[in-house]
Amino acid sequence: MSDKLLVIGEVRDNDIRNVSFEAIAAAKQISADAEIVGVLLSDNDLTSAGEEFIAHGADSVITVTHENLKEYTSEGYGQAILEIIDELSPNGIVMGHTSIGKDLTPKIASRLSAGLISDVVDIEKDGDDAVYIRPIYSGKAFEKKAFEDDFTFVTIRPNNIPALEKDTSRSGDVTAKDVDIKDLRTIVKEVVRKASEGVDLSEANVIVAGGRGVKSADGFKPLYELAEVLGGAVGASRGACDADYCDYALQIGQTGKVVTPDLYIAVGISGAIQHLAGMSNSKVIVAINKDPESNIFNVADYGIVGDLFEVIPLLIEEIKKVKA
């Protein structure tokens, strides 16, 4: 009998987050011939999101629509997912290592008396068995982990396991399931949006991040311009957030977000160890800093020692030229 893996997707503003597509790809790496059942939850109709999930590799999708699923709560999502697990008896679950993934999966694992390997960045196969690689000690080391029994439960770090090509010719059932979501003991009264519009920092392919060297909130303007030209997002070091140059929503580091974009451009960032913890696994790192002794040059692939207010405008022009 082949495996059945649940992939719990996340819907935000009616769009599925990219990390959820990556979770489907991860499930296929764990077990190539597994049946992949997507799970999507919302207070809205999810038919088209379900079809999108199938186009990205799910074999079928179960949706639960309920007014108590408007905002994520561990109890509301937990009730829906545990009922689906009860019905389908899957061999495993894959989800993104996001705010929701981190909050929800330990609860489900605890209920199932299952292991959970979180924040996975790569999957290897040892015969039929999957081996999971995850960073530890803030990315200063890696561990390889496996399950003791045959239930798989992992969360994957965004931007590390590539999603499959979208294939709209794929077909599969999208089934709406009725679950009564009730007796919630935690209620979300309000959500104050602070994270910037546009490209999601944890899923961005390109990040332009500023530090204290940017000197002011105004100083971030050229960084936004550069990010826009590159189709990327803007981030910041803790120093820049503490100095009020930008909101904490942009903070990258040990506290704040952990990111692994293809290209990370650190501007006016000294490279404190807490910042490196959040970005040192980025594929290509560029450092722009006035101080040639800055620690950031030790992790950078390419460095320019110079004044960012001189370098960034030139960089924007040059990138526009090659992108044209």
Added chain:
Amino acid sequence: MNIYVLLKKTFDTEEKITVQGGRIEDDGAEFIINPYDEYAIEEAIVQRDAHDGEITVVTIGDEDSEKQLRTALAMGADKAVLINTEEDLEDGDQFTTAKILEAYFEGKDADLILAGNVAIDEASGQVGPRLAELLGIPYVTTITSLSIDGAAVSIEKDVEGDVEVIETSLPLLVTCQQGLNDPRYPSLPGIMKAKKKPLEELEIDDLDLDEDDVEAKTKTIDIYLPPEKEAGKVLEGEIADQVKELVSLLKNDKKVL
């Protein structure tokens, strides 16, 4: 109010990591209270001072863990509990830890349990929510504000930079995020007092647990250091030329443009 704090000792952030035979070498390493657990201790003190009650700090560790517990007592916690698993457990995981804590909390009537949102070593963030589920109480992770009025609780939670305002009730488990408070340093009188505060040591036998009950669900096969990164290239020449070279390298060598 009956307040508990879950504490883990971790490597000092600045500590260099070395690996020996697939394990992290910890001989001679400096250990600290996991930085996120410091927010939990501070918040416990603030809440106790506002609502009365008692703070018990609980850790699972070895005899060296007393140091971090004494620090928490010196900050202002009232009692400490060390569940010493050094002799009984070889390789636990988050399932193991949560099961041990579940057994510890049996009959304890905790009103509020605080933990760090993640430990900076293994960074799983699982133990808090797992324990809440085992105890059948609600939990909120990554909190940045906590206000308690009777049994009613209002919380601000960090969600990838956005803020959720959450209403819930005691008993409750929360995990603490940066921004919740500024942890105090132990005062000298605090350090003196801490030496006399009660510190109870337990083993898993004392909790009516067998090794089998807490056997890990996952195993660590190997630990290794990331490949040594080749020294980066600091560009030279006129700034305008450096920028041209950089863009060419990004486009042609690294293919990220």
